[in-house]
Amino acid sequence: MFDDIIGKKSVPGTGSGTDDVLRKKYLSDPNFCPFCGFDTFTVDGDADLDMGNTVEIKVRCDDCGRRWTDVIELQGSEPVVINVIFE
Numbered sequence: 001m002f003d004d005i006i007g008k009k010s011v012p013g014t015g016s017g018t019d020d021v022l023r024k025k026y027l028s029d030p031n032f033c034p035f036c037g038f039d040t041f042t043v044d045g046d047a048d049l050d051m052g053n054t055v056e057i058k059v060r061c062d063d064c065g066r067r068w069t070d071v072i073e074l075q076g077s078e079p080v081v082i083n084v085i086f087e
């Protein structure tokens with residue numbers, strides 16, 4: 001039963017399982033950098049609003065400088081991070 005928590009399953013074709021673990025961790029609590037745990041991010045540029053109710057927002061951690069892209073869906077009036085793309 002702990003397999004889900006540990007997240008040792010990797011998605012085929014996405015390379016190492018490390019990103020998958022980080023992705024699950026980030027999606028469960030998208031308020032912290034998945035790489036270093038810092039809680040302050042800088043948003044690079046504007047959200048792309050041409051994708052209907054799903055927007056992609058580029059984010060950079062203020063501490064470690066790693067970048068990733070939040071994929072956010074508006075569920076009702078609530079923005080929810082539904083996926084994350086690591087660069």
Ligand SMILES: [Zn+2]
Pocket residue numbers: 033034035036037038061062063064065066
């Ligand atoms: Zn960081």
